[in-house]
Amino acid sequence: GENVEQHPSTLSVQEGDSAVIKCTYSDSASNYFPWYKQELGKRPQLIIDIRSNVGEKKDQRIAVTLNKTAKHFSLHITETQPEDSAVYFCAARSYNTDKLIFGTGTRLQVFP
């Protein structure tokens, strides 16, 4: 069935370092890949997304890459700051359904 695997489950970095979170999806029909940041007790907030016709997208310190052949996509955060600390979820949506399949989340901690 449809599945999204996400690694690592926890990630601790020093302020200023880079952080990378990786996801793998199973449904070949997936064509939309958003990333959400969720702070404790709050709603998931979209931070960046990418569509299957694009290999890479960047927005300031955040970038996402997509490898359709390998069914991998990754989130890259550079120059991390303490306020980047949160749980990050990847998700995938296929063109023939409209549901988002979420990964299990990565808890990112950025230490000052």
Add this chain to the structure above:
Amino acid sequence: ETGVTQSPTHLIKTRGQQVTLRCSSQSGHNTVSWYQQALGQGPQFIFQYYREEENGRGNFPPRFSGLQFPNYSSELNVNALELDDSALYLCASSPSVGDTEAFFGQGTRLTVV
């Protein structure tokens, strides 16, 4: 803020009871999806409504049901509550089916005791 509002924000129910959760979609959005997020897990798709019709359902039993109204607001109903139904329930609205991003509400935290 996304413009998607949910009510109530917190709710405590007893096992076996029924609950109704509400969601007002963002202005101009005709599609609402509901997700269940258990503690420490990613959101799981329950179902989606598009123009008042159910448009896809996840792996949830029939005691999870929903409605969408002409103004595109939506309700999630859960009958015969079980302890495992305790979770954060999120609704997300989109401009249309298959369209771009989904905008999440702040969620309803349901606790079943």
